[in-house]
Amino acid sequence: MSTSVVVNHVTKRFKVSNQKTLKKLLVNATKGRQLSDSFTALDDISFTLEQGDSIGLMGLNGSGKSTLLKLISGVMAPDSGEVLARGRIAGLIEVGAGMAPDLSGRDNIFLNGAILGMSEEEIHRKFDDIVGFSEMERFLDREVRSYSSGQFARLAFSIAVHTECDIFLMDEMLAVGDQPFKRKCMKRIRRLKEEGRTMIFVSHNPKQVVNLCDRGLVLKAGQLAFEGTSEEAVRALGYSLDDEEDD
Amino acid sequence: MTASVATDTDPLGPLVNPGRIGGLGDVFRRRYLLRLLVRKELRVRYQNSPIGFAWSYVKPAVRFAMYYWIIGLLLGPRALENRPLHIFSGMIMVTFFSDALSSGTKSVVRNKALVRKISLPREMFPVASISVSVYHMIPMYVIAMFGCLITGWHPDIWAFVAGGLAFGIILVWGLGVALLLSAMNVYFRDLSNIVDVLQTILTWTTPMIYPFSAVKDRLQGAHPWIYEAYISTPLSNAVLLNDRAIWLPSVSHRRLALQTELPSHLFERGAVMFLVGVLFLWFSQRVFSRLENRFAERL
Helix, strand or coil: CCEEEEEEEEEEEEEEECCCCHHHHHHHHHCCCCCEEEEEEEEEEEEEEECCCEEEEEECCCCCHHHHHHHHHCCCCCCEEEEEEECCEEEECCCCCCCCCCCEHHHHHHHHHHHCCCCHHHHHHHHHHHHHHHCCHHHCCCEHHHCCHHHHHHHHHHHHHCCCCCEEEEECCCCCCCHHHHHHHHHHHHHHHHCCCEEEEECCCHHHHHHHCCEEEEEECCEEEEEEEHHHHHHHHCCCCCCCCCC | CCCCCCCCCCCCCCEECHHHCCCHHHHHHCHHHHHHHHHHHHHHHHHCCHHHHHHHHHHHHHHHHHHHHHHHHHHHHHCCCCHHHHHHHHHHHHHHHHHHHHHHHHHHHHCHHHHHHCCCCCCHHHHHHHHHHHHHHHHHHHHHHHHHHHHCCCCCHHHHHHHHHHHHHHHHHHHHHHHHHHHHHHHCCCHHHHHHHHHHHHHHCCCCCCCHHHHHHHHCCCCHHHHHHHHCCHHHHHHHHHHHHHHHHHCCCHHHHHHHCCCCCHHHHHHHHHHHHHHHHHHHHHHHHHHHCCHHHHC
8 A cells, every 4th residue: 555645744824914915015114014924824744644545634613624635735835844645636625616607517517627637538538427416417508607506516516526536635515415415425425435545534524524534633723633543533622423413 | 754655666656746736837738728718718708798809809999090090190291101000010019918918917816716726737827818818819910911911011031030020029928927927916916007007108118109210210319228228128029020020011112111110130139039038938937936835825
């Protein structure tokens, strides 16, 4: 088995600039005001995942989960330390970010597929599967702006779960969609897991984490507070497996 | 750290930094995405409103009419032969460059949803923006060709060289400027105001509306430095080269026009300007890569 993701002494600081324009920068600089504040979102985090591991990333709001996920996906760069990954990264993070409301559902499948890294040939090959999964055949030629939020999520989701990848990232997904669709998604995600993909799953839902993940990480104020099995991680965070109703 | 060292034989390839993507090379590798982004841009701008499509031609047409009639009145008998063609050959260059400046500068911020959330070569956005601007040049070139045909255009081989060089110059400079300013615009959102001012300056410091001889006569002897500066901007070079390509082959006293309406060493200057542009593009790309690291959190 080979190493899939390495997070090595990663620290991420956010600089909050007090000015968004050149004008304000000049004004603040001449008046001797402080030009930026910074806070540490992630503080010296290290862990390693093997190919096929599935891990739940837990923590309270603002603990740095999403930041960590963005570093692994490559959207952000760490200030110190390094993130390494092997193979193609995709996932259910921010599904729908690439949707163009003025284009039809059909065009959006191509555009979004390409944004998520699919080749033209790959999209053509998977087009029918994506449409079938979304059950949106009838609305395919309508502009996406006319979709309901549920329909939008269905389409975005279907595209995202059909990208070929070795590392699959998920951030608070399954918040939208009706029960049958949610169930279908969970089934699909389980299959991806069985196929040996590395999975990183950010969630507040202890049941989902225990269900899907072998391991759990708990972040607290940007630091790695706990690492162990997913059940232990849920307990370490003080969450209960019973107090949230879900499928 | 206890991570096992990556074996080179791993079927998934080596362990790499997931944020490494970027650079113009990666944009080229993902040209299918680039094509779709350009198509989306064109479709959103045009297909959904035929009036929007018309507007993008009404505006330059009105500008052209103003330059032609009003400046023509002021110039009186000193006006150039085939002046419409002269204005138009300059306008192709200037319109492209201002388009590249204004939409290129906004390109990254406009796509912030993608930049913040999905790992992509971010150069994709300025490159897509420039591609759209290039696309807009096509009808202008067609109109210019039509103008050439009715005025009697007799090009030599150098006319084509000049046209190609003019296009090359504004392409590398336009892309360089778009990369540089789009990255800076993430940090300073009022940059577009400065760009507006820059656009006005550019329009009037190129020999498009007025003949080049007016500048040459007044500045070359009296203020040689200002003259040098004037003919050393990328846009002036592109406009003058395009005049050489489109306008000059249409006039009757070509030899005379070559001396009065164009600077000396036109091609040498153009070649240098192109090479400097390539260097500038490289520099802009470097700056873009540096600034790009914090795009996601700044947007």
